[in-house]
Structures are given as C-alpha cells and as structure tokens.
Amino acid sequence: MTQVAGAESATLSDQAFQRIAKIAISDAGLLIPPSKKALVQSRLSRRMRALGLVSVDAYIDKVESAKDVAERRELISILTTNVSSFYREDHHFEHLRSHVFKRFEQKLLAHERVRIWSAGCSSGQEPYTIAMEIIKNLSLSARSDILVLGTDIDPAILERARKGVYSEAETSSINSDDRDRLFVRQGASFHACEKLRSLVRFRELNLHSTWPMAGPFDAIFCRNVLIYFDDAHQKALWPRFRSKLTPDGFLYLGHSERIHPLEKSGFISQGATIYQKAQ
Structure with a gap:
C-alpha cells in the first residue's frame, strides 16, 4: 500500500536542503538561500503528496536519478517564483x-523585421503588454514582420500564458478602453484577443542552456529574473544578451537589477534599468 506523505515526513533537513540548492544552481542558476528553506519545504511537500512519496531524501534521490529527467525539470518549475503583472515598471514601456517605436516604424516601412524577447515571461503579462503597445503605437499591415517572443523555464506557466486568460484583478492595471478593445470578456475572465495573441509566441527556455533562436532582437526584457541568480550566472548572461541584440538594441532589467561592472559589459546606461548595446 502506498503511503501518503504527511507534514512531518516531509521535513527538510539542512543536508537535504543543500542537495536541492545544488540542483537549482547547477540546472538553472537559481540561488536559493537558507532563508527560503521553509518555502522550499512547503513546495516539496505538495509535490511529494502528488507522487505519493514519504521521504524527502527518497524524492531527491528520484530527482537525481539519470532516469528521471522529467522530475528534475518539475523540481525546477516548483522552485521558480512566478510573479507578473501588466504594465509592471511602466517607465520601460x-x-x-x-x-x-520610431525606429521600429522605420524598419517596418522598409519591410525589415522587428523582434522583441521577453525572457522569464511567466504567465504572459509582460509580452502581452509589449504587444498592446505595438498595436497602439505602430502602423501595422498584413506585411508587418513584428513578433514578441516570450520564454520561461516553467512549461506549466507557459501553458497559461498561451491561453491568455486573466482575471479582472489581474487586468486592472490596463486602461479600460484598451482592455475592452484587446480582450474579450467571458464571465469573470478576460481573454486576449486574436490580434493580440498573433503578435506573441511562447517557448520553453532555460536561460543557462543553449538558446536556439537566431535573433537578433531589437529589444530584450529580462526583468526580475536575474535577482534569483548568483553573480557568476548573472555575469555569464551579459555577453549572451549582447550577442542577441541588434547594433542599437536595448536591454530592460528589473528595478533592483544592475549590470555590474557596466564599463566591461558592452552596454551603456540609458536610464533606470535601461541599457543599450554599445557600439
């Protein structure tokens, strides 16, 4: 008979926590400090109950098994914090x-492509906000080659992003006229309209693995993601982001994130958490 994990059996020892933290840093660059131990235990307990496991060590053994790559990915997903909102840090928009956008308009008129990347897009509010601004501010035609790419490490949250369905509270930061025009209300929820969804594509991506997309991108949003990485993993991303930008492309970071040291990064500051690729 399968035993069901209870609260006591799911107690996370310091040694087990270190094993989890080691997996998080090696697989996704996620830095999990000891202060997050209770949060990790809570999330592990829910997952263990779903699997019918009793022992934390048994669960970690399962994750570390070379035969269970899927559960290793599931662990990274449950350790990831998914927080997003429309028009978050509006100064970027x-x-x-x-x-x-004036540059984008010129490129589109010249029949050139425009690409924007939302890295760590969570449930989709950021890429849909970018798409809303594109619709509102650019003259689009059937020939306009413009696209927003949203990526995240968590496949479950990406499924929600693809659906584009949000509650009234989640859409409260959207101007009411824009919400009425670009979302379809169904009961208590708001569904992103086809025009909005057609501008966005979602893909699963671990920022610390290979990036299959060719680029280049005219702008990259990677906001409130790097705060979960250690310094080494943060610094490793600057040249990679730079290599994916157009010569005059922009990188937008979260309010508490900075490129450091800036003078060696290949970027120049253009305002609060706004960086442009240096020539």
Whole structure:
C-alpha cells in the first residue's frame, strides 16, 4: 500500500536542503538561500503528496536519478517564483513609446523585421503588454514582420500564458478602453484577443542552456529574473544578451537589477534599468 506523505515526513533537513540548492544552481542558476528553506519545504511537500512519496531524501534521490529527467525539470518549475503583472515598471514601456517605436516604424516601412524577447515571461503579462503597445503605437499591415517572443523555464506557466486568460484583478492595471478593445470578456475572465495573441509566441527556455533562436532582437526584457541568480550566472548572461541584440538594441532589467561592472559589459546606461548595446 502506498503511503501518503504527511507534514512531518516531509521535513527538510539542512543536508537535504543543500542537495536541492545544488540542483537549482547547477540546472538553472537559481540561488536559493537558507532563508527560503521553509518555502522550499512547503513546495516539496505538495509535490511529494502528488507522487505519493514519504521521504524527502527518497524524492531527491528520484530527482537525481539519470532516469528521471522529467522530475528534475518539475523540481525546477516548483522552485521558480512566478510573479507578473501588466504594465509592471511602466517607465520601460514609456521608453519604448518615446525612444524606440520610431525606429521600429522605420524598419517596418522598409519591410525589415522587428523582434522583441521577453525572457522569464511567466504567465504572459509582460509580452502581452509589449504587444498592446505595438498595436497602439505602430502602423501595422498584413506585411508587418513584428513578433514578441516570450520564454520561461516553467512549461506549466507557459501553458497559461498561451491561453491568455486573466482575471479582472489581474487586468486592472490596463486602461479600460484598451482592455475592452484587446480582450474579450467571458464571465469573470478576460481573454486576449486574436490580434493580440498573433503578435506573441511562447517557448520553453532555460536561460543557462543553449538558446536556439537566431535573433537578433531589437529589444530584450529580462526583468526580475536575474535577482534569483548568483553573480557568476548573472555575469555569464551579459555577453549572451549582447550577442542577441541588434547594433542599437536595448536591454530592460528589473528595478533592483544592475549590470555590474557596466564599463566591461558592452552596454551603456540609458536610464533606470535601461541599457543599450554599445557600439
């Protein structure tokens, strides 16, 4: 008879926590400090109950097994914090409107492609916000080659992003006219319209693995993601982001994130958490 894991049996020892933290840093660059031990235990307990496991060590053994790659990915997913909202850190979208969209308009008129990458897009609010601004501010035609790519390490959260369905509370930061025009209300939820969804593609991606997309991107949003990485993994990303940007492309970071040291990064600062690829 399969035993069901209870609260006591799922107690996370310091040694077990270190094993989990080691997997998180090696597989995804996620830095999990000891202060997060209770949170990790809570998330592991839910997963163990779903699997019918009693012992934390048995679960970690399963994750570490070369035969269970899927569960290893599941662990990274449950350790990931998925927080997002529409128009979060609005000064970035103001920068798009005032400094970047004119360039996009010129490229589209010249029949050139425009690509924007939302890295760590969570449940999709960020890429859909970018798409809303594109619709509102650019003259689009059937020939316009413009696309927003949203990527995240968590396949479950990406499924929600693809559906584009949000509650009234989640859409409260959207201007009511824009919400009425670009979302379809069904009961208590709001569904992103086809025009909005057609501008966005979602893909699963671990930022610390191979990036299959060719680029280049005219802008990259990677906001409130790097705060979960250690310094070494953060620094490893700067040249990779730079290599994926167009010569005058922009990189947008979260409010508490900075490129350091800036002078050696190949970027120049263009405002609060806004960076441009240096020539």
